[in-house]
Structure formats: structure tokens, C-alpha cells
Amino acid sequence: MSYSLTCTDLFFAWPDGDVQFDGLSFVAGPVRSGLVGRNGVGKSTLLRLIAGRLTPQRGSIRVSGELGYLPQDLTLDTALRVDQALGIAGVREAINAIERGEASEANFAAVGDEWDVEERAEAMLGKLGLGSISLDRSVGELSGGETILLGLAAELLRRPDVLLLDEPTNNLDLRARRHLYDAVESFRGALLIVSHDRELLDRVDQIGDLRRGEVTWYGGNLTAYEEAVAVEQEAAERMVRSAESDLRKQKRELIEARMKMDRRRAAGQRAFEQGGIPKIMAGNLKRGAQVSAGKHLGVHSERLDAAQEALAEAEEKVHDDDAIRVDLPNTVVPAGRIVLRLEDYVLRTGLHAALEIRGPERIALTGSNGAGKSTLLHAVASDNKPLVPWRLLPQRLDLLQDDLSVVENLALLAPSAENQDRRARLARFLFRGRAADQPVSTLSGGERFRATLAALLLAEPPPQLLMLDEPTNNLDLSSVAQLQDALASYQGALLVASHDVPFLHQLGITRWLSIEDNTLHEIDPL
Incomplete structure (x- = not known):
């Protein structure tokens, strides 16, 4: 099965009326996808919408397969045991009860096909560098980084087909990051990662750039994305320069056309005043000149409007990621x-x-x-x-x-x-x-x-x-x-x-x- 997630015509606005998305549509297939964009463009909001933590006012979200989600602000109850945070405490208790001779239908139903859940959990913890942590240990004894990896372990144990990760390496030390990188590289399914971690984003198969409420996909990792964007931006800036040059030309030609029209009108008026042209003929010439001049000016005005439109379109393609300029x-x-x-x-x-x-x-x-x-x-x-x-x-x-x-x-x-x-x-x-x-x-x-x-x-x-x-x-x-x-x-x-x-x-x-x-x-x- 080809796992994917599809967002169609999403509209989402905050209670204060601020619109975050209006008509957002995209598809993320069964590959590792990174999602980048400026702070505030809605990356985390988008993941929360896909995960069902927020509800769009319009549009649809379709996820094929089981969905997993690791939020950026993950908090776990410090009173929980590790097995409870992993979601396997009930299965462990049922297995232990059966081994003690309590072979009830309820216990067998609780276990289902998860007879090896404890071994899988310990293997998963080991894979993420948490092998020394007992399933019976308290979550409150773990560090912030260990808590994030525990949350990831809980999601991976559920065997999701589509997995959302929101800034997963925040607060992780180098050793923990390496374990997370390995988990990402071994994941099979549709993976969507919001991150600013260059090493992590250089391990994905495609990059989605969320900008102005739309996602644009680029094949390859972060390095390939930056190279592609640099080429695009160079071309966009050339288009802006060309459009600016054409706009100046059209403005100049419109001014020249108006000046010519004014000179002709003045010459005709002088000829009439000097009595060189009969009144009726002068009127006909004047009306003809006005019609001709109007058409001429109309052509130049249309060209000017087209040049202004072309400049606006060219400027739209230039990113506004300004750089800080400091002299200290x-x-x-x-x-x-x-x-x-x-x-x-x-x-x-x-x-x-x-x-x-x-x-x-x-x-x-x-x-x-x-x-x-x-x-x-x-x-x-x-x-x-x-x-x-x-x-x-x-x-x-x-x-x-x-x-x-x-x-x-x-x-x-x-x-x-x-x-x-x-x-x-x-x-x-x-x-x-x-x-x-x-x-x-x-x-x-x-x-x-x-x-x-x-x-x-x-x-x-x-x-x-x-x-x-x-x-x-x-x-x-x-x-x-x-x-x-x-x-x-x-x-x-x-x-x-x-x-x-x-x-x-x-x-x-x-x-x-x-x-x-x-x-x-x-x-x-x-």
C-alpha cells in the first residue's frame, strides 16, 4: 500500500480572525519529507491540523494508514511509568496475569497479537539510545531529551504508516540526535518533518517550502533545495530587473506620446486661429485627431498596465528573506x-x-x-x-x-x-x-x-x-x-x-x- 496524506482546499483562521491558510492543498507521499518556512507561516499549525488537534473551517485532510504525531511541545505526566507512556502497560499486565494462571478471555483479548510487546519496546528504547531505562521507571526521572525520545518510541511502537514530527531535535544533545537521525532514516512510510536541523533535513527525500499559504515541493534534501532556490531566486531577480526596465520604457513612451499629442493639438489650434483652416474642416480634423490620439494613448496605457503587472508577478517570485546587516x-x-x-x-x-x-x-x-x-x-x-x-x-x-x-x-x-x-x-x-x-x-x-x-x-x-x-x-x-x-x-x-x-x-x-x-x-x- 502507498501511504500518503492529502490536504485539499484547507481554510483555517484563528479565533481573532487572523487567517492562517486559505485554500491550501498538497500531497505528501510515502517518502521522508521536510517542511521548512519562516517562523509564523504555520508549519506547526499545519501538523496540528493533520493530527486532528485543530479543525479547519473548510477543506479536507485524508491520511491513508495509521497516523503518528510527535508535537514540538511534548509533555508527559511525570507520575507515569515508562511502559504507561509507551502505551503498553495494559498489555504487559495482561501477559503477566496469564503467566500467573489468570487465563481469562479479557486478558487474552487485551494481549491480542502483542505477545512480544515488551521485547519490542525494549528493542525500540535501545535503538533510540534509551536502553538503560527500565519499563518500570518513572517518567519524572528522565531528562527533557529522554522524554522526547520516549515520545518518539511510543509513536514508533504503534507502527504508524504516516508520521508527523515537529522540531524533534530541539533540546536533544548530539548523541540523542544521532539516534533520532537513525530512526528517521529507517522509517518506512510517509514521514513529514518540521525542523530547522540541517543534519536532519539533509536526510530527507524532498523539501516542502511553506510560503504565503502554499507548499512548493523540491526533490532532494535541504542542500539540494537551497541550490534549487538559489537558481530560482537568481532567475526571479533577473525577471524583476527586466520588468523594471520595461516599465520605465513604457512610462517614457506614454509620456512621449502625450507630448506629441499636445504638440499636434497646439499646432492645429494655431492654424485655426490664423484662419488657415475652415471651421468645419478644423472641427473634423480635431475630432479625428482626438480619436487617433485616444487610440494611441490607449495602446501605450495598456502596455504600461501590462508592464506593471509583469513587474508585480516578477516581484512575487522573489523571496523576502532579508538579511541582517550589522557593523559593530x-x-x-x-x-x-x-x-x-x-x-x-x-x-x-x-x-x-x-x-x-x-x-x-x-x-x-x-x-x-x-x-x-x-x-x-x-x-x-x-x-x-x-x-x-x-x-x-x-x-x-x-x-x-x-x-x-x-x-x-x-x-x-x-x-x-x-x-x-x-x-x-x-x-x-x-x-x-x-x-x-x-x-x-x-x-x-x-x-x-x-x-x-x-x-x-x-x-x-x-x-x-x-x-x-x-x-x-x-x-x-x-x-x-x-x-x-x-x-x-x-x-x-x-x-x-x-x-x-x-x-x-x-x-x-x-x-x-x-x-x-x-x-x-x-x-x-x-
């Missing part, structure tokens, strides 16, 4: 200057750290979930250990005041700057005009990240050490690219805690550190 000369740190020194630094968690950062080094901080990366960054910040002006970008993005606008928040961090200068700086972070006056509470996830990053980089004094805690979590690919653009201009020292290896390589990391067994070690590049 005041963040320069001399090569030999020490910006951070930790000597036998011991955290309350027992973590021992010795570290010296000199000049504009770019350091990656890695380690498994729960190793203490975030704890170390926040402890360094709270103890004011850096020897230069510094800033910390936390995972939760809770630095800005929700009730203030973007520009008002920047004013708190850069009080000596003129308002016009603050707005000019924010424009480089894509907050132009009225966008800078938006209350922070109304920003999307990507916008909030940009606003927080702008506030930190434009603060006074300019930070010469920037510490980032899992900065790419919950960012779409465009926002990750914008972050890379901003950090490319940053000339201070970077200390970045992240599991996103491709992102770290893009930053030009000069040293790699890892926290293992409560100790900070220098390691070879990942």
Missing part, C-alpha cells in the same frame, strides 16, 4: 587580551572548570543534556567573571520587557544614544519604521529573537564577550542565517553552548570544549 566596530578585542579567566572554578553542581579566553576567540561549549552547559554560562554571568563588557543570550529569551516596544527596550540598554540613531541601528536588524514600535509581547518567536539579539549587540557599552545558550533552538532556517550574518560582523569573543554542529562550523569556531563527568575538557573539532 566597538566590539573589537585585541588578540592577546584576556576576556575571561576561570581558575579551578567550582559550581554548586560540582562542575569543575578552568578556562581562559583571549581576544576574539570563538569557542563552542558542548556536552550531553544535563551536563551543565547552561549552568556554567549563567554562573559565569551572575558572578561577573568576564573581564570585559559582556552579554548573555539565554534560551528563554526573557530579557526584554513585554509591555515596552522594541525601540523602548533598546533605550533601556543604550540610554545615551539618540532615538534616531537607535532606530537606524534597529533597521539593520530588520525592525524598520513602525516595526520598531511593536510591543515585544506581540512579536513572533523569530522576531523576538532578533529583537533580543539587537538589544544585546547594540547595548552600552558594546559587549566584547558574547555568551549564547542554545541560540538556534526554535529558530527557522532563515532566522539561523540571520543570526550567522549578525555574528559574522561581531568582532568580540564568542562562547556558544549548542548541539547544532553545522551552525557552530558556520561561526568559524576556533576551540571546542565539552563538559564530561563534571569537568570541562578541550576536545577535537566535531
Whole structure:
């Protein structure tokens, strides 16, 4: 059987009237499909609609086969046992009862064909790197990353034919990501993944680009998609330039036609006034000229309208994924200057750290979930250990005041700057005009990240050490690219805690550190 999911003419609007989709239609076949798009375009909303967590106001969704869904905001009851979270507790109890001699019809019905469910569950947990976790263990004892993998194990145990994954690698460490990658590559059926994880998206068979309420499919993985889009965008920009040139030509020709008509009208009027043409003949000539001129101008007006339409169509094909443009000369740190020194630094968690950062080094901080990366960054910040002006970008993005606008928040961090200068700086972070006056509470996830990053980089004094805690979590690919653009201009020292290896390589990391067994070690590049 060919498993697939089909969405036809979907219309969905939020209670406040904001329309998310209007006429969305697409088919995802029995392959691994990645779904990408800017934050706020509706990727997670689309998966929730397909999974039945939301109901469209119009249209239909058809799934052939059994459906599985792993949401981005997965939460499990911490009081559950692992087997309960996997959905196999009832079958296990029935098997145990039968083995004790309670061979009732109800017990046999509960087991059905699932006599090997415990072995399958343990094998699945092992496949996902959770082999050390007992089925009788409490969910509350698991880390956030282990909980996500447990949720995936529960879905895979149900043997779904169509599986939806929403940002499955968020909060997973490198080891856990590798296990998830393996599970994705071995899945047979229709798989639809919303993600910004480059390594994961380079393992899919096709990419769907959700833009302006429509999905456009590209064969191949993320790398092939980006290459195809680059070619398309180059062609689209050529079309815009050509359409702009034609529009200028049509405007010029229309102006020239009007000038010629005006000159002829003036010449005819002078001839009549000088008595060279009888009145009746002059009237006939005037009416004929008006008709001819009207037709002539009409032709030029039609050509102008066509040129304007062609330009609009060409501009529609050009993506509006603007890049951040930042110049931060005041963040320069001399090569030999020490910006951070930790000597036998011991955290309350027992973590021992010795570290010296000199000049504009770019350091990656890695380690498994729960190793203490975030704890170390926040402890360094709270103890004011850096020897230069510094800033910390936390995972939760809770630095800005929700009730203030973007520009008002920047004013708190850069009080000596003129308002016009603050707005000019924010424009480089894509907050132009009225966008800078938006209350922070109304920003999307990507916008909030940009606003927080702008506030930190434009603060006074300019930070010469920037510490980032899992900065790419919950960012779409465009926002990750914008972050890379901003950090490319940053000339201070970077200390970045992240599991996103491709992102770290893009930053030009000069040293790699890892926290293992409560100790900070220098390691070879990942």
C-alpha cells in the first residue's frame, strides 16, 4: 500500500480572525519529507491540523494508514511509568496475569497479537539510545531529551504508516540526535518533518517550502533545495530587473506620446486661429485627431498596465528573506587580551572548570543534556567573571520587557544614544519604521529573537564577550542565517553552548570544549 496524506482546499483562521491558510492543498507521499518556512507561516499549525488537534473551517485532510504525531511541545505526566507512556502497560499486565494462571478471555483479548510487546519496546528504547531505562521507571526521572525520545518510541511502537514530527531535535544533545537521525532514516512510510536541523533535513527525500499559504515541493534534501532556490531566486531577480526596465520604457513612451499629442493639438489650434483652416474642416480634423490620439494613448496605457503587472508577478517570485546587516566596530578585542579567566572554578553542581579566553576567540561549549552547559554560562554571568563588557543570550529569551516596544527596550540598554540613531541601528536588524514600535509581547518567536539579539549587540557599552545558550533552538532556517550574518560582523569573543554542529562550523569556531563527568575538557573539532 502507498501511504500518503492529502490536504485539499484547507481554510483555517484563528479565533481573532487572523487567517492562517486559505485554500491550501498538497500531497505528501510515502517518502521522508521536510517542511521548512519562516517562523509564523504555520508549519506547526499545519501538523496540528493533520493530527486532528485543530479543525479547519473548510477543506479536507485524508491520511491513508495509521497516523503518528510527535508535537514540538511534548509533555508527559511525570507520575507515569515508562511502559504507561509507551502505551503498553495494559498489555504487559495482561501477559503477566496469564503467566500467573489468570487465563481469562479479557486478558487474552487485551494481549491480542502483542505477545512480544515488551521485547519490542525494549528493542525500540535501545535503538533510540534509551536502553538503560527500565519499563518500570518513572517518567519524572528522565531528562527533557529522554522524554522526547520516549515520545518518539511510543509513536514508533504503534507502527504508524504516516508520521508527523515537529522540531524533534530541539533540546536533544548530539548523541540523542544521532539516534533520532537513525530512526528517521529507517522509517518506512510517509514521514513529514518540521525542523530547522540541517543534519536532519539533509536526510530527507524532498523539501516542502511553506510560503504565503502554499507548499512548493523540491526533490532532494535541504542542500539540494537551497541550490534549487538559489537558481530560482537568481532567475526571479533577473525577471524583476527586466520588468523594471520595461516599465520605465513604457512610462517614457506614454509620456512621449502625450507630448506629441499636445504638440499636434497646439499646432492645429494655431492654424485655426490664423484662419488657415475652415471651421468645419478644423472641427473634423480635431475630432479625428482626438480619436487617433485616444487610440494611441490607449495602446501605450495598456502596455504600461501590462508592464506593471509583469513587474508585480516578477516581484512575487522573489523571496523576502532579508538579511541582517550589522557593523559593530566597538566590539573589537585585541588578540592577546584576556576576556575571561576561570581558575579551578567550582559550581554548586560540582562542575569543575578552568578556562581562559583571549581576544576574539570563538569557542563552542558542548556536552550531553544535563551536563551543565547552561549552568556554567549563567554562573559565569551572575558572578561577573568576564573581564570585559559582556552579554548573555539565554534560551528563554526573557530579557526584554513585554509591555515596552522594541525601540523602548533598546533605550533601556543604550540610554545615551539618540532615538534616531537607535532606530537606524534597529533597521539593520530588520525592525524598520513602525516595526520598531511593536510591543515585544506581540512579536513572533523569530522576531523576538532578533529583537533580543539587537538589544544585546547594540547595548552600552558594546559587549566584547558574547555568551549564547542554545541560540538556534526554535529558530527557522532563515532566522539561523540571520543570526550567522549578525555574528559574522561581531568582532568580540564568542562562547556558544549548542548541539547544532553545522551552525557552530558556520561561526568559524576556533576551540571546542565539552563538559564530561563534571569537568570541562578541550576536545577535537566535531
